[in-house]
Amino acid sequence: MSKQTHAFQAEVAQLLHLVTHSLYSNQEIFLRELISNASDACDKLRFEALNNTALYEDAPELQVRLSFDKAAKTLTITDNGIGMTAQEAIDHLGTIAKSGTKDFMSKLSGDQKSDAQLIGQFGVGFYSGFIVAEKITVETRRAGAAAAEGVRWISGGTGDFEVETITRAERGTSVILHLREEALDYANTWKLKEIVGKYSDHISLPILMEKEEWQDGELIEPNNEEGGRQPGAMVKTGEWETINKASALWSRSKKDISDEQYADFYKQISRDFEAPLTWTHNRVEGSTEYTQLLYIPSKAPQDLWNRDKKAGIKLYVKRVFIMDEAEALMPSYLRFVKGVVDSADLPLNVSRELLQESRDVKAIREGCTKRVLSMLEDLAKHDQAPEAAADGVTDVLSEEDKAKLGQYSKFYAEFGAVLKEGLGEDFGNQARLSKLLRFASSTHDTVSVSFADYKARMKEGQDAIYYITADTLAAAKNSPQLEVFKKKGIEVLLMTDRVDEWALNFVHEFDGTPLQSVAKGAFDLGKLQDEEEKKAAEDAAETFKPVLAKLKEALKDKAEDVRVTSRLVDSPACLVVTDDGMSMQLARMLKQAGQSAPEVKPVLEVNPEHALVKKLDGSVHFHDLAHILFDQALLAEGGLPADPAAYVKRVNALLS
Numbered sequence: 001m002s003k004q005t006h007a008f009q010a011e012v013a014q015l016l017h018l019v020t021h022s023l024y025s026n027q028e029i030f031l032r033e034l035i036s037n038a039s040d041a042c043d044k045l046r047f048e049a050l051n052n053t054a055l056y057e058d059a060p061e062l063q064v065r066l067s068f069d070k071a072a073k074t075l076t077i078t079d080n081g082i083g084m085t086a087q088e089a090i091d092h093l094g095t096i097a098k099s100g101t102k103d104f105m106s107k108l109s110g111d112q113k114s115d116a117q118l119i120g121q122f123g124v125g126f127y128s129g130f131i132v133a134e135k136i137t138v139e140t141r142r143a144g145a146a147a148a149e150g151v152r153w154i155s156g157g158t159g160d161f162e163v164e165t166i167t168r169a170e171r172g173t174s175v176i177l178h179l180r181e182e183a184l185d186y187a188n189t190w191k192l193k194e195i196v197g198k199y200s201d202h203i204s205l206p207i208l209m210e211k212e213e214w215q216d217g218e219l220i221e222p223n224n225e226e227g228g229r230q231p232g233a234m235v236k237t238g239e240w241e242t243i244n245k246a247s248a249l250w251s252r253s254k255k256d257i258s259d260e261q262y263a264d265f266y267k268q269i270s271r272d273f274e275a276p277l278t279w280t281h282n283r284v285e286g287s288t289e290y291t292q293l294l295y296i297p298s299k300a301p302q303d304l305w306n307r308d309k310k311a312g313i314k315l316y317v318k319r320v321f322i323m324d325e326a327e328a329l330m331p332s333y334l335r336f337v338k339g340v341v342d343s344a345d346l347p348l349n350v351s352r353e354l355l356q357e358s359r360d361v362k363a364i365r366e367g368c369t370k371r372v373l374s375m376l377e378d379l380a381k382h383d384q385a386p387e388a389a390a391d392g393v394t395d396v397l398s399e400e401d402k403a404k405l406g407q408y409s410k411f412y413a414e415f416g417a418v419l420k421e422g423l424g425e426d427f428g429n430q431a432r433l434s435k436l437l438r439f440a441s442s443t444h445d446t447v448s449v450s451f452a453d454y455k456a457r458m459k460e461g462q463d464a465i466y467y468i469t470a471d472t473l474a475a476a477k478n479s480p481q482l483e484v485f486k487k488k489g490i491e492v493l494l495m496t497d498r499v500d501e502w503a504l505n506f507v508h509e510f511d512g513t514p515l516q517s518v519a520k521g522a523f524d525l526g527k528l529q530d531e532e533e534k535k536a537a538e539d540a541a542e543t544f545k546p547v548l549a550k551l552k553e554a555l556k557d558k559a560e561d562v563r564v565t566s567r568l569v570d571s572p573a574c575l576v577v578t579d580d581g582m583s584m585q586l587a588r589m590l591k592q593a594g595q596s597a598p599e600v601k602p603v604l605e606v607n608p609e610h611a612l613v614k615k616l617d618g619s620v621h622f623h624d625l626a627h628i629l630f631d632q633a634l635l636a637e638g639g640l641p642a643d644p645a646a647y648v649k650r651v652n653a654l655l656s
């Protein structure tokens with residue numbers, strides 16, 4: 001193929017413009033990005049070679065070499081990994097492939113300074129090279145292809161790039177950076193060693209540099225007045241040495257890894273540019289042997305709610321990278337966890353299908369799940385005192401409490417709703433998961449109340465954990481169903497996550513105390529109601545019998561039943577569903593999601609003490625009042641009247 005010119009994809013051109021026009025402090029990340037690509041390329045080769053050892057050609061030792069040429073002003077990163085065909089070079093180095101970069105682009109504000117800082121934190125893969133290079137030449141050959149099928153790719157980092165065929169004996173890729181004048185410092189052994197130590201120490205691949213040696217300058221002729229020698233210089237020896245630790249981070253001992261290294265590694269594998277919230281690193285021995293290094297991110301990704309989203313676990317077998325997104329290693333409700341599992345037992349050629357069936361994998365998955373839950377329990381344990389902290393009495397807290405203060409709340413705000421999916425997915429861990437749940441309540445505005453907290457505050461004689469589900473916190477808090485609970489000072493948990501209704505189908509009690517929706521079933525506060533109140537309710541039911549019968553007739557298309565209640569204090573009426581019925585909120589949600597939901601006919605409950613209800617008997621507007629009562633009750637709980645116009649008409653008729 002003779003020389004061809006191709007235009008960059010529009011987004012790449014935009015990104016390159018930003019990269020080359022932003023001066024920023026963190027230039028050196030370009031090396032981390034290019035070494036990371038080189039390392040990925042070697043991982044890919046190793047993986048393909050599992051079924052085709054010929055791909056190793058005569059160079060089975062995978063490695064990355066750094067070299068520079070001061071005179072030519074170049075810095076070259078060479079790997080003997082998978083390499084690229086011409087088409088791959090055109091596709092991969094001309095478009096934006098990685099979703100992380102797209103994500104990053106969407107975060108750009110247009111303000112050069114802050115955007116530049118973002119690139120520094122994030123890195124933009126291959127294109128980072130243009131931070132220090134005015135031109136990049138890539139020479140590459142795909143493993144297994146003939147030497148004549150080498151490719152040269154050249155670009156000045158503006159609108160386009162050139163590609164041509166070359167002969168290249170070695171497999172793999174050389175990225176040759178033609179350094180900008182102001183970036184010539186990078187053509188320096190010490191500088192490169194320092195950057196590699198900072199960012200790429202844990203790359204499991206050896207990174208090599210040619211050794212240098214000090215050579216004295218030549219002796220100056222004795223007849224020269226100054227005498228002595230010419231200045232000396234470092235010269236290359238032709239011998240290569242490994243400049244990184246070259247051991248996978250997770251295979252090192254915990255005590256040899258700093259928090260910063262853990263965080264850097266997280267950023268590298270997750271493409272997240274924020275540090276993780278916490279992590280756990282263990283070697284598990286026993287019938288299955290593996291190492292796990294699992295992280296909880298600080299922030300939920302945008303696609304968290306996509307249940308098809310793959311788990312963030314990379315699988316290695318004896319340090320050999322096998323696959324990304326190994327979903328079999330983590331249950332779906334923990335899909336936000338990122339990390340690495342390195343198994344000592346699985347075969348190297350394990351496939352996704354095989355993973356699903358493997359007993360070792362099942363054991364690893366259970367082990368990882370338990371670890372993540374312990375990690376969360378630990379955060380929760382040390383986050384018991386947010387109120388003390390708010391009051392400024394943090395000196396009663398231990399150092400560990402202080403370090404972890406607020407972390408569980410932070411985690412829960414991001415991932416709590418996903419965790420709840422586990423209640424229906426992982427029955428074995430349901431009890432542990434229940435303890436990790438947090439809710440707002442009628443007495444606590446922040447999402448901080450656990451079932452155990454609630455139980456500890458239960459009233460004498462109270463025998464259920466009361467809760468209400470609603471679309472929003474405001475709707476839950478002001479719901480008519482809560483009135484009598486407020487009056488009696490009984491706490492009610494407010495559940496406003498979409499997943500709550502579904503999750504609660506799987507949890508009926510906590511530690512022996514049943515969960516009871518305040519919007520379901522007949523009203524019964526048991527021992528919390530005294531005899532007098534019960535008697536008054538019975539009497540009211542008796543006196544209201546004829547009115548109830550008329551209401552039932554008027555609302556027969558809308559309400560399953562009509563009855564008096566003592567759950568209301570200020571409101572005239574509310575809607576409830578039968579004990580085993582689907583809640584109105586869930587039915588609405590299903591409908592919104594376009595799924596079929598059974599028609600829920602609620603029970604209308606009226607407050608015999610309310611003026612409007614008292615007025616019903618003998619009113620000439622009985623029919624209209626009945627419908628208004630029903631529709632208002634529906635509105636109060638976040639629903640909409642079936643015929644809103646008719647509702648408005650009725651209200652207006654009465655108002656005028």
Ligand code: ADP
Binds near residue numbers: 093173
């Ligand atoms: P990412 O590495 O996140 O996919 P990059 O922009 O860094 O994004 O690289 C784009 C693609 O170019 C890579 O996915 C890979 O296919 C290819 N590539 C980059 N560097 C190399 C390399 N050294 N060897 C082989 N392929 C490479």
